Amino acid sequence: MKVSIQGIKGSNHHIVAKNYFEKEVSLLECMSFDSLVDSLIEGKSDIGIMAIENTIAGSIIPNYALIDQHHLHIVGEYYLNIHHHLMALTGQKLTDIKEVVSHPMALLQCKEFFKNHKNIKLVEDSDTADVAKRISENQLKNIAAIAPKIAAEIYGLEVIEDEIQTIKDNATRFVIVQTKQSKLNQNSINKASLKFQLDHKRGSLAAILNVLSDCKMSLTKIQSLPVIEMPWKYAFFVDVTFDVLSDYEKAISIITIMAEDFKVLGTYNNGRK
Known part of the structure; x- marks a missing residue:
């Protein structure tokens, strides 16, 4: 595979x-x-x-x-x-670091740490581990990466600060x-990701959410995205969990009638144990 x-x-x-x-x-x-x-x-x-x-x-x-x-x-x-570690060439110390390069998300999640190190310049890059690899391959001194500890192990870097993320439960x-639909055993399916659009009128979203509730669906995520070239119209992305597959199938049959551009993005096993 x-x-x-x-x-x-x-x-x-x-x-x-x-x-x-x-x-x-x-x-x-x-x-x-x-x-x-x-x-x-x-x-x-x-x-x-x-x-x-x-x-x-x-x-x-x-x-x-x-x-x-x-x-x-x-x-x-x-x-x-997620665990963010600051790593650099072996022998480098935090006081040697002038620049930290990492993915924007990693920098955002470690911003409190760098408030205490304002002399360090923060630079955005496309990938955390790729920065670690470049530091190793080019022997870049005074530059550090934020990456998982496995990156230090793979590319021979030294971790100079552990767990620098702002919120530890991250x-x-x-x-x-x-590209193909899931072939999971039906007994393994207890979560689904859905997408739909609604008319811009009062109560349309509430009606969908009521259907999910009535069919014993637990809503774990709802995210709206604007529909391109259709101002003030939104698509909704919803994740639901369920205990009984027939309850889910009942909900889908109803929402198919109520919503526009309805799509099941996937059915799968809930990853949260």
Whole structure:
């Protein structure tokens, strides 16, 4: 199986690939989520891993649009506790560091740490682990990366500050996507991701939410996105969990009639144990 990830070995996406799949997989490293989606569509990979939301930074809204626009199917999810470590060449100390380069999300999640180190310049980059790799390959002194500890192990760097994230209980939800529908055993399905549009009139969203409640669905996520070229019209992305598959099927049959552009983005097993 070939799995496409955003970033390179040593990234959080790499950690998810290692933890989610019980068998050895071949990684296809992609430097953007757009190229990750392209790899799936072009058949270069069988399955992809995409971060979709974080407990601190919130939803990664462009990824909802990518999944919808390219008709990808969510077939699983994984919740990863995020640990940010500051790493540099062996022998470098915090006082030697003049510049820290990392993904914007990592910088955002560690901003409190750097308030106490205002002499350090923060620079945005596309991937946490890729910065660690460049520091190692080019022997860049006075520059540090923020990355998972596995990146230091892979690229031979030294961790100079552990756990620098502002909020220690920091987790990211990743979705497992592919171009084909899920083939999970029905007994394993207890979560679904849905997308729909509604008329802009009073009570339309409340009516949908009432259907979900009446059908014993638990709403775990709702996210709105503007519909391109249709001002003030929104698409809603909803995640629901359920105990009985027939309750879910009943809800779907009703919402299909009530909502516009209704789509099931995926049915899968709830990743939160």
